[in-house]
Amino acid sequence: MHSIRDYLTEEHRRGDSLYAKLEELVRSERWKEAEEAFKAFEEDVLTHFKKEEDILFPEFERTTGITMGPTQVMRVEHAQARELLERMRSALEGRDKKNFLAVADTLMILLQQHNMKEEQILYPMCDQYLDSLELVNRMDSL
Amino acid sequence: MSQGLSLLQAPPFIIVFGFFLTACLFGVFASFFELFLSIKGSFNLPPLVHLYTLGFALFTMFGALFQMLPVVAGAVIKNPKPKAFLSYILLLLGSTLMFVGFLKRDYLILGAIFAYLGIVYTSLLMLWHLFKVKAYIPTPMGFRYALGFLLLGASIGLYQVLSYFDLVPFWERAIYVHLTLLLFGWIGLLVASVSFQVVEMFFVAEPYNKSFSMNFPLMVLFGLVLSYFGGFFSVPLVILFLSYSYMTIRRLIKRKRGMEPSILFWYMSQTFLIISSLLYPFIHTYFLPFLFSFLVFFSSIIMGMMYRIIPFLVWFHLSNMLAKRVPLMSEVIPYESIRLNFYMHLLWVACIVLSFLLNQKAGFIISSVVHVASSLFFLYNVYTGGRLYFELKS
Numbered sequence: 001m002h003s004i005r006d007y008l009t010e011e012h013r014r015g016d017s018l019y020a021k022l023e024e025l026v027r028s029e030r031w032k033e034a035e036e037a038f039k040a041f042e043e044d045v046l047t048h049f050k051k052e053e054d055i056l057f058p059e060f061e062r063t064t065g066i067t068m069g070p071t072q073v074m075r076v077e078h079a080q081a082r083e084l085l086e087r088m089r090s091a092l093e094g095r096d097k098k099n100f101l102a103v104a105d106t107l108m109i110l111l112q113q114h115n116m117k118e119e120q121i122l123y124p125m126c127d128q129y130l131d132s133l134e135l136v137n138r139m140d141s142l
Numbered sequence: 143m144s145q146g147l148s149l150l151q152a153p154p155f156i157i158v159f160g161f162f163l164t165a166c167l168f169g170v171f172a173s174f175f176e177l178f179l180s181i182k183g184s185f186n187l188p189p190l191v192h193l194y195t196l197g198f199a200l201f202t203m204f205g206a207l208f209q210m211l212p213v214v215a216g217a218v219i220k221n222p223k224p225k226a227f228l229s230y231i232l233l234l235l236g237s238t239l240m241f242v243g244f245l246k247r248d249y250l251i252l253g254a255i256f257a258y259l260g261i262v263y264t265s266l267l268m269l270w271h272l273f274k275v276k277a278y279i280p281t282p283m284g285f286r287y288a289l290g291f292l293l294l295g296a297s298i299g300l301y302q303v304l305s306y307f308d309l310v311p312f313w314e315r316a317i318y319v320h321l322t323l324l325l326f327g328w329i330g331l332l333v334a335s336v337s338f339q340v341v342e343m344f345f346v347a348e349p350y351n352k353s354f355s356m357n358f359p360l361m362v363l364f365g366l367v368l369s370y371f372g373g374f375f376s377v378p379l380v381i382l383f384l385s386y387s388y389m390t391i392r393r394l395i396k397r398k399r400g401m402e403p404s405i406l407f408w409y410m411s412q413t414f415l416i417i418s419s420l421l422y423p424f425i426h427t428y429f430l431p432f433l434f435s436f437l438v439f440f441s442s443i444i445m446g447m448m449y450r451i452i453p454f455l456v457w458f459h460l461s462n463m464l465a466k467r468v469p470l471m472s473e474v475i476p477y478e479s480i481r482l483n484f485y486m487h488l489l490w491v492a493c494i495v496l497s498f499l500l501n502q503k504a505g506f507i508i509s510s511v512v513h514v515a516s517s518l519f520f521l522y523n524v525y526t527g528g529r530l531y532f533e534l535k536s
Contacts, residue, residue, distance in 0.1 A: 112344055116339065
C-alpha cells in the first residue's frame, strides 16, 4: 500500500529522470527528440501539480483548516515552475541551447528544493491527517 | 501543526549571504596569511588552521544551516535575524580574537570564550529546533549528531586553551580528540548528511543505501569513540568515510544529469576526502598532508555548494517578491566564472603538492599567490552575485 509520501515522491523521481533525458537531448542538439522529451516532461510535471492542487491541497486545507500555510507556498512555487517551463518551451522552439539550459538549471533547483519541502514536511503531515489510501487512489485516477 | 507554517518562513537572504560573504573574507585573509608564512618560511599552524576552520568553514556551515533547517528539516527558527546576528557577532569576535591570540597570546582566552559562546548558542538554537521535528530522511538526523560533535569538539578546544594558561590540567590527547571530533564529526558528517539528500536530487543520481545513510551518524559516533585509542582503532572511521566517498563518486559518475561546473568541485572534494581518510591513521607522521587534504576536501565542497546556493537564492527571493527583473542562476554567477575558479583552485592544490614533494620554498610562495588569486576571485563572484539581489530588489 502506498502512503501519500511514497506515491508522490516516486512521481518526483520519475520527473527527474524525464528531465535528465530532456537535458541530454538538448545538450546534443537532437531538437526533434528533445521536443518530444519536453512534452513528456512538461505533461508529467503539470499532471503532478494538478494532483496536488486539485485533490491533495484542498483536502489538506479542509481537514486541517490551514489555508495560508504550506499549501499556499507550494502553489506559489508551482506558478514559478510553470513560468520557467514556458521559458524553456520558447528556448526550445528557438533552438537556443544556452538559454534553454540556463532556464532548465534554475527550474531543476527550484523543483528540487520544492520537492524536499514536500517530502520532508508536507507529505508526512498529509499522511498523518488524511486518508492516504483514498487520496492516492483519487490522484492515481486523474 | 505549526511545523507546516514554517514553509512561509525561509530565512531572509541577508542572513545566508552575510555568513557566506564573511566566510569568503576569512578565506581571502587566510590565503594572504598563507602567503606571509610562505615568504617567512615557517608555518604557524594554529592561526592558519583556525582561519580556515572557524572563519571559512564554520561561517559557511552555519549560514547554510540557517537556510537548510526549514527547507530540509522543516525546523523553523522564528524571527531569525536577531538570533543570526548574535551568532554572527560572537563568532566574528571569537574568530578574529583567536587569530590575534594565537600570534600574540594576549587575546587567546577571550577569543576562545567568544567563539565558544557563539558555537554553543548557535548549536543549541539549531538543535532545539531540530529536536522539535521528526526526521523522515537522513539529513536532519546527521545535522543533530554533527552539531553535537561540534559542541563537544569546541568544548575540548576551550579546555585546551585554558590549559595553555595553566587554568586547568594539561590533557595530552586533547588536540587529537579536538581535531578528530571537529573534522570528521562536525565537517565530515555535515557534508555527508547534505550529500545524502542533494546528490540524488540535484544530479539525478541513484539514492544512497537507506540503511547506510540513516545509520551513518551513529556509525560515525562509534568510529569517533574507537578512534580515541588511535592507530588501528581509527580504521573503522576511515572505512566509513572511504565508503561514503566511494558511494558518492560512483553516484556522480553514473548521474543522469549533464555536466555543470559545481560537479568538478564535488569530484575534487571527494578525492581529497579519500586521501585525508587514508592518511588519518598515520596522522602523527603525516600531520601536514592530512590537514592539507582535509582542507581541500571541505574548501572544494564549500565552493561547489556556495556557487549553487547563492545564485538560486538570488533568483528565488527576487522571484518571490515579483521583482521587475529576475536573473536566472547562470546570470547571477556565470558558469564560465565558476569553471575558471575551479581551475584556479585546482592549480593551487597542484602547486602545493608539487612544492611539498620538491620541498621548494619558492614553490610554496607561488602556490600561495595562486591561492590568493583564487580566494579573491571566489569572494568577487559571491559578492557580485549577492549584490545583484540588493540592486534588483530596490
